[in-house]
Structures are given as structure tokens and as C-alpha cells.
Amino acid sequence: MELDKTLFIESFKKRLSQKYAIDVSDATNSELYDTLCSLVKSSYSVSWRQTWKDYLKENEKQVYYFSIEFLPGKLLKSNLLNMGWYQLVIDSFKEIGIDFEQVAAVEPDMALGNGGLGRLAADFMDSLASEGYPVNGNGIRYRYGLFKQRFVNGYQVELPDEWLKTAAGNAWEIRRASKAVTVTMGGHVELVQKNGYLEPIYKDATLIKAVPYDVGIVGYHNQHVNTLRLWSAEIPEAVESCYPTIEARRQIEDITTVLYPDDSNEAGRRLRLKQEYFFVSAGVQSIIRHYKKYHETIDQISQRVAIHINDTHPAMCVAEFMRILLDEEHLSWEKAWEQTVKTMSYTNHTIMAEALETWDIPLLNEIQPRILQIVAEIDHRFVAHLAGKMDGQLIERTRIISGGKVHMAHLAVIGSHSTNGVAQLHTDLLKSDVLRDFYTLYPERFNNKTNGIALRRWLQLANPELAAIIDQKLGRNWRQNACQLQQLQQYNTDEQFLKKLAVVKLHNKQRLAKLIEERTGVTVDPTAIFDVQIKRLHAYKRQLLNLLRIIKLYLDLKENPDLAIVPRVFIFGAKAAPSYHYAKSIIKCINETAALINHDSTIQGKIKVIFLENYDVSLAEQIIPAADISEQISTASKEASGTSNMKLMLNGALTVATLDGANVEIKEQVGADNIFMFGLTKQEVYRYYQDHSYHSLDYYHHNLVIHRVLDALIDGTIPNIAAEGHEIFDSLTYLNDDYFVLRDFEDYLRIQDQVDETYRDQKKWQQMSLINIAKACHFSSDITVKKYASEIWQVRSVAQKGGV
Ligand code: 26Q
Secondary structure, X not given: OOOOHHHHHHHHHHHHHHHHOOOHHHOOXXXXXXXXXXXXXXXXXXXXXXXXXXXXXXOOOEEEEEOOOEXXXXXXXXXXXXXXXHHHHHHXXXXXXXXXXXXXXXXXXXXEOOOHHHHHHHHHHHHHHHOOOOEEEEEEOOOEEEEEEEEEOOEEEEEEEOHHHOOOOOOOEEEOHHHOEEEEEOOEEEEEEEOOEEEEEXXXXXXXXXXXXXXXXXXXXXXXXXXXXXXXXXXXXXXXXXXXXXXXXXXXXXHHXXXXXXXXXXXOOHHHHHHHHHHHHHHHHHHHHHHHHHOOOXXXXXXXXXXXXXXXOOOOHHHHHHHHHHHHOOOOHHHHHHHHHHHEEEEOOOOOHHHOOEEEHHHHHHHOHHHHHHHHHHHHHHHHHHOOOOOHHHHHHHOXXXXXXXXXXXXXXXXXXXXXXXXXXHHHHHHHHHOHHHHHXXXXXXXXXXXXXXXXXXHXXXXXXXXXXXHHHHOOHHHOOHHHHHHHHHHOOOHHHHHHHHHHHHHHHXXXXXXXXXXXXXXXXXOOEEEEEEOOOOHHHXXXXXXXXXXXXXXXXXXXXXXXXXXXXXXEEOOOOOOOHHHHHHHHHHHHHHHHHHXXXXXXXXXXXXXXXXXXXXXXXXXXXXXXXXEEOOOOOOOOOOOHHHHHHHOOOEEEEOOOOOHHHHHHHHOHHHOEEOOOOHHHHHHHHHHOOOOHHHHHHHOHHHHHHHHHHHOOOOOOOHHHHHHHHHHHOOOOOOOOHHHHHHHHHHHHHHHHHHHHOHXXXXXXXXXXXXXXXXXXXXXXXXXHHHHHHOOOOOOOOOOO
């Protein structure tokens, strides 16, 4: 719908009156929000239908991105922006006395993901629609998203995320009962000969109704709308009477009740495996059902369908696809296998061995016995095929079933034609270490796709003031074509522009300072350095390294209150998995250190420590534009890529970084002079693993600074951390400091001194900031998804970019 203000206001008032029988002046923000969403949806639904029709008409190859997590956050602004309605709605609302920001704030975050992996899936969905690719998401509609975090006495407490129960609910979904499928789980299976085929007979199996809820994913100014399909588990009507007890019904509905919080220690949970099979089976069945509606035969399905496995969580796609081709379509094993491998592709997101998914054989047998049979047959044929050709030990190391377990990463690599890492260093490590044996077997399958971020959300929406001054220099075309941001470099000596950059940053910091004051009661100085570390709490991400430096600074200031440092506000946002005890202890220590420092007037407010509760996508959108420093300090080789590093540089923050994940590529882009690098390299880390020459206790004994800082954890300097302080102290000393925190400490201090020194030269700082903004366009997810499309999925773009 082409719109002007008058027409929009008229339609809005009419819709409000139809829906609620009220005027604007009587409406609550929820009612206004709901009405706006309803208008937005009815407008894009025309394009949504057309997108599908075009796909069908052109017999377009379809890609299905399977991910157990999608983390879109709020969708209203992003939909408005992509439809070209954003400014119009703000202006129109202003005219009729509505505060748009307050209305937008009503929307609950769609938090169906833990962090990086789920957010990446959401940025990819935005880019895929914006670039006009026929790619749809397939996931789970959790009734409860990632837990809400509160701090009580400095401890993390988790509360359920009842996002569907809020007044606003999920305005974006459409329940499609007519597209429901039945998922079969549990029981026993027998194969019997029938008409020349082996037919599986299921006994005592549980039938589950999988109902899809579709969310439209609106492309940027191109009339292209893709689908994110999220499945919900229900009791099939036909067998309703078989579930007489509440408990029996709950067992079914539980499958899609709650998102598992990322937790490497929590492996082997039965319900998690059920979730995985549930959304895999529902998705694959509906893909094949749809394909068959328009194709006579299925033996060339890989020419029209691609399935992407986002981490190993959906790796059972390989076996489920085989199951349907064999049991229902009666293809030969060889033909079915050929089509399966051609259809599947897989992204690995982790190098931490303990996070690689395995399942006990009896458990898989209990959840879906036919799938275990098929996995066993794949394993058997894999071994038989290599026997005599390859070293026996290599075969043992790479087979899918071994040591009583099913190795999901092995299933994903063997059952697909492409395995990619998410940053160059990560892909190199996959080849040389984690998946080394597979690289020997299938070198041609391995490729790198460095992660990216949606510039629309992380710049245009999160930082409108920055976007506006970029417009003044470059015009508006960069909004369509991210690469043009590079041209900003030519303003490197334009003092006026550099000053404008500084003013925008100051405004963003003032806004964040206000939020901090409201939420924590602590006043922070917007002219101080805002030093930001936002990411899940994990030992390898080393929030602890940051904390130790803060303690050091505090001790220095206590000794010498006149110490000449640039004032800093340390800002943390991080959730810990509920059962990750160590991570929770770190949260407690940060909170207690913050309380001590923020209330100590003797240090004259030179440093403040702010740990904001409940870090989520919406909070990220408020913190990132206000950051001066981006902390990307994981132990080299541990962070697969990182994506907050990209979002922060895009918003002009300078990065303090180890040579890990995508930091390496950020450094290549901006040059060593425009980033603060420190710490061990991955080679040095690996050497320590080999020669066992790291003894962290020596650092405690021989380095006076480290000694003093670690003692503060256990000698009462920081109050209320008797247990946690000792736990952390021990991990860094007697337990030999798994993540080399003490080893990197001195170098970290050195680089942070350099940060201070650089900040004193504001012109230089702004110049560095500008280069970071300009070069961030290399990490646009628009570019990343194009590479997935052409190099992995072999699909083409079907939409023209519009010029709205
Ligand atoms: C596992 C077992 C049981 C329950 C949950 C899980 C689980 C859940 C989520 C395991 C892992 C995750 C998420 C992993 C993740 O977010 N990885 C990050 O992916 C980003 C996108 O590629 C990278 O940038 C990060 O470096 C990587 O840590």
C-alpha cells in the first residue's frame, strides 16, 4: 500500500475503531500496538502470498534453514523499516499525539534463542528476505523463551519468560492448523516384508500433532516476504481419549514448552532430544509433502530443495529425510542417500569439545527407534565403505556410533555435502583439529562463511542519529548497499564530521546513562569511557579477566586517589545458564565489586561498574550505540566467531581483542593501528596444551600485582563473596586456570593503558572510530547470506531491490 500521512492516520483510526470500538485518546499502548501490527500485517500479507505464488510459478528451489533457536527480539520497527513505513508512522503518530516509542516498547522480545547462534539465525532471515532469496526458517514455537534474569543480593535468579501471555502476545504469527503434521515418537518398530518393500510397523508409539505458526519475514523495500515456521506440539484430536490424565497430556505439550538454556553440562536430557526430533520430523515431513504436491517423482528432490542444519541440534534431518525416502517413498538406499547428501548442509558453531553433542544409544532408541536403525545403517555403510581403504583408527574416530553414543557432528558431516565454520580461524581449527579426520576424508566439503550482522537493525534502527549523519555525507544509498559505508573513510580528516560523530556518541551515552540511573540508581558520567562487555557468561569469554582489571584499578585508586586515569564506566550484560555454577559465581563477584566501587566516595567516581539485569536483544540495541570500548577477550581459539564484536564496531566502538574468532578478520579490515590487540595466539595456547608448561600458580606467587588482586577475592576486600571468591581464586591458581586469565593479565593491562592514552587524543579516537564504522560493512549479513546461497545452497535471488 502506497501511503501518505493522511491516509495512514485515517486507516489507523478506522482499524482501531473496528478492533476496539474506541478513539485514539481512549486507547492503551497495547491497543495502539495491536492495531498498528494488524495494519502492518494486512499490508505485507499481500506480498507474502505473492512471494509464494512466484516461487511456485518459477518452480524455484527452496531452502529450509533448520535451527532450534531463533532470536529476533522485537519485530515492529524492523517490519516498518523494511516496508518503508518507519518515518511515516513516527510522523503520523506524532500528529495524533501518540508516543511511538512507548507503543513499540509494548512488544515482548521474541527470545526463542540463547545468544549468538539464535541471533545469527534471525539476522540471516532478515538478510535472506532483503536479498530476495527463497529461504524459510524452521524451528520451535516455545511457550517460554529464554528465562528473565533478576539479581537478588547480587545473585542471578531466573524467572519464566511468559512472552505469549503478555497483552501484546505474538502479534506476528499465524496459526496454520490446516498444515499440521503428525510426528511419531517412542514405542517399538519392526520391519516386515510387504509388496517387495520393508515396511516399518510401529507398536505403542506416541502420535503428536505438530501445528505450524508462521511468521512473515519482510524484506527491505522489495515486496519480498519469506516464512519463519515455528512448530508447536499438541494432542491429536483422533487420539484425544488416549490421553485421559493431565500428566499424559502434559508429556506431549511439554515438548515445546521451554527453550533449553545453553548448557554444555546438561547434555543427555530426554526432553531436549524429543524437541530436536519433533521439529526435525515436522519440518522435513512438511517440506516433502509440499514438494510432492507439485512434483511427480521424488528422486531428484535435491534439485529443488536444500536443508540447512544450524549446528548439530537438527542433525537428525539426515536420518528423517532418509526415513521418508526409504519407508514412504520406497527409494533404494543408494538413491535415497545420494539425494540426502546433496540436500543437506551443516554449519558448526563451536570448537569446545565438551559442547559437541552426543546421545546415548538407548535414549535415541527410546525416542525414535526407526531413526536409530537408520543412523546405525548409515554408520555401518560408512565403516564398510572405508574398510581397507583408510586407517582403521581413523574409521573408529569418525564413525557415527561409538562408545555407546551417537555423535551428532559426525552424522551431520557424513550426511551432508557442505560443512562450514563461522570465521576463518574457526574453519581452520575445524580442519586442523576438531574435525581433522573428516577433513582428510572429505576436504572438498569444508568451507568458511564468516558470520555477519543485519545493518538495518544494528545501525539504522539502533542508532538513527548515526545513520542520519551518514546520510548527510553519503546520501541514502548505503542503506540498500552496505558496502558503500566504506566511503566514509574519506572523511577521516573532516574535523566537522569527526565532531559530529562525537556528538552522536555523547547523545547515545546520555540516553544509556539515563537508563542506568533508572534501573540501578547509579549515576554515571556520560563523558567517561563506556567500556562494554555483553555476551553470555562463560569461562572462556573471560568476563573474569575484565573483573580482575577492575579490581586492580580500584586498588590503585585506593592507594592513590589522584591517579590520573580517564574515568570509565564498566558495563556488563550477561546471563549464565541456570546450572552453570561457576558462571553464576562470577556474576555474584562482579555485582559485589560493583556495589563496593560505586559506593566508595574516596575514588571520586573515577570508575563505576554497572551490571545491567536481563541482557536481551532490546537491551543490546540500547547499549551498543553508546559503547566506546568493545571487550572481545576470549581465550584465543575458543570463540567460534562472535557477532557482538561486529555490532559494536559498526556503532563506532573500538575493540579490545584477542586473536580469536572474527576478531582476526576485524583486525585485517581496520588495520592493527585501529584496534587494541593483546594476549596469547591460538598457536601459543595449543603449545601450552601440548607441553603442559603453564603453571598459573607461578603467576600468583611471582607477580606482585596478580598476587594482590587475587588476594582481594579472598581477604574480605570485596565483601559478601566468601564462597564465590574462594571458588574463583582456586580455579585461577590450584586448578591451573583453564582459560589462561593470569597469563594474559599483564598484556591486558598494557593494552588498556593504551586505550586511556588514545582516548585523551579525541581527534585520533574519532578517526579510529570512523574507520571501524566504515569497515564494518564487510560484516553485513547481506554479504554472508549471498555466499551461503551461491556456494552452499545453489539458489538465486528472485526479488529486485526496490528504490523506495
Ligand atoms: C546444548 C545442549 C543442551 C541445551 C542447549 C545446548 C546449546 C544451546 C545453544 C548449545 C549451544 C548453544 C549456542 C551456541 C552459540 O550461540 N554459539 C555461538 O554461535 C555464534 C554464531 O555463529 C558465534 O558467533 C559464537 O562464537 C558461538 O559461541
